[in-house]
Amino acid sequence: MPDTMSSLTLRLMLSTVVLATLASPSPAPSLREAADRASVLVGTAVRPSQFAELAYASTLSREFNMVEPEDVMKWWVVRANADTFDFRQGDDVVHFAQAHGMNVRGHCLVWGRDNPAWLTQVQFTSARLSDLLHEHINKVMKHYAGQVFAWDVVNEALDENGKVRDSLWFNQPGIGLAGKGTAYIEQAFRWAHEADPQALLFYNEAEGEGMNRKSDAIYAIVKDFKTRRVPIDGVGLQLHISNLNFDAGAVATNIARLAALGVQVHITELDVSLPLDAREVTHPDDLTRQAEIYRAIVRACLQSRGCTAIQTWGFTDKYSWIGSHSHGTCGQALLFDRSYQPKQSYRAILDELSTGRSGLQQGTKP
Numbered sequence: 253m254p255d256t257m258s259s260l261t262l263r264l265m266l267s268t269v270v271l272a273t274l275a276s277p278s279p280a281p282s283l284r285e286a287a288d289r290a291s292v293l294v295g296t297a298v299r300p301s302q303f304a305e306l307a308y309a310s311t312l313s314r315e316f317n318m319v320e321p322e323d324v325m326k327w328w329v330v331r332a333n334a335d336t337f338d339f340r341q342g343d344d345v346v347h348f349a350q351a352h353g354m355n356v357r358g359h360c361l362v363w364g365r366d367n368p369a370w371l372t373q374v375q376f377t378s379a380r381l382s383d384l385l386h387e388h389i390n391k392v393m394k395h396y397a398g399q400v401f402a403w404d405v406v407n408e409a410l411d412e413n414g415k416v417r418d419s420l421w422f423n424q425p426g427i428g429l430a431g432k433g434t435a436y437i438e439q440a441f442r443w444a445h446e447a448d449p450q451a452l453l454f455y456n457e458a459e460g461e462g463m464n465r466k467s468d469a470i471y472a473i474v475k476d477f478k479t480r481r482v483p484i485d486g487v488g489l490q491l492h493i494s495n496l497n498f499d500a501g502a503v504a505t506n507i508a509r510l511a512a513l514g515v516q517v518h519i520t521e522l523d524v525s526l527p528l529d530a531r532e533v534t535h536p537d538d539l540t541r542q543a544e545i546y547r548a549i550v551r552a553c554l555q556s557r558g559c560t561a562i563q564t565w566g567f568t569d570k571y572s573w574i575g576s577h578s579h580g581t582c583g584q585a586l587l588f589d590r591s592y593q594p595k596q597s598y599r600a601i602l603d604e605l606s607t608g609r610s611g612l613q614q615g616t617k618p
């Protein structure tokens with residue numbers, strides 16, 4: 253019967269199509285697709301001078317939904333000259349982000365390092381320094397209002413014991429609040445809130461990510477600020493990791509206690525640097541261990557709803573700061589190799605983002 257024949261043929265054809273669809277591997281999602289589904293931002297630090305490099309720009313826009321200028325919103329770039337504000341390179345970052353549907357994190361308004369010589373080498377009075385800082389926060393945040401959704405207002409203000417560090421802004425000579433503990437940090441947050449009430453305001457710190465004296469001090473500052481209604485919205489955990497026995501469990505504990513105070517946590521500068529031998533080669537086991545650490549940090553973040561962004565400090569080993577920072581002894585700290593090929597660490601992050609927040613118990617606190 254021609255009819256029976258044709259329906260059989262049709263069924264055969266259909267099942268072939270179904271089987272072929274099942275067998276052909278669907279393209280793996282990008283980090284940003286997996287992150288969208290996990291309701292978390294996945295970002296990276298960027299250098300706009302590299303946007304013209306096709307592999308750099310295409311990897312960046314394909315994989316990430318957030319960018320942060322690695323240097324070009326810092327004082328030494330924006331205020332290279334005392335009399336002018338130079339927003340050109342920061343604007344390049346914003347334009348790239350807008351063209352690719354990415355969020356921009358701002359970094360950083362108040363830091364004891366990476367300031368221009370005209371600021372650090374002249375003996376300003378505290379009153380003049382206070383005016384300069386107020387003006388800086390105001391002008392920069394207003395320029396980027398509506399474009400930069402979150403700012404590292406104060407960066408690395410504490411030493412390893414959790415004490416306020418000596419710095420230009422605190423006591424050398426400071427903005428008039430030297431000897432008053434965290435008062436200068438508080439002042440910066442108040443000015444930032446006035447300048448852009450919509451922006452999320454973060455305190456960003458290194459080596460206070462697990463449970464230690466520095467993270468205890470950050471916790472105390474946030475608690476105090478929240479109690480007294482000083483406008484703070486989040487804590488940035490830098491996470492430049494060089495210890496391959498790193499304990500991510502303590503990071504999860506710290507994130508949970510910060511989130512319980514009602515602030516967000518962003519992982520802001522994650523990289524895991526590896527020792528290099530004389531030929532600049534790493535041990536293969538180290539690459540595996542590195543991937544495990546990346547995985548554990550992503551898991552620590554996703555365990556708490558208060559952890560809303562995971563950002564790496566660059567994405568290709570071609571342009572990581574670790575080389576110069578370690579004087580060539582460490583490297584290969586990021587997710588893509590120098591040829592933009594994904595490493596084990598990339599696959600580990602993608603895996604964890606794809607698992608998402610599903611491990612969370614119903615009713616888990618932020």
Ligand code: XIL
Pocket residue numbers: 322323366407458490521573
């Ligand atoms: C680093 C940049 O990666 C380098 O390009 C620059 O030369 C020095 O600063 N903590 C921070 C970042 O908050 O701003 C630093 O970035 C790395 C440490």
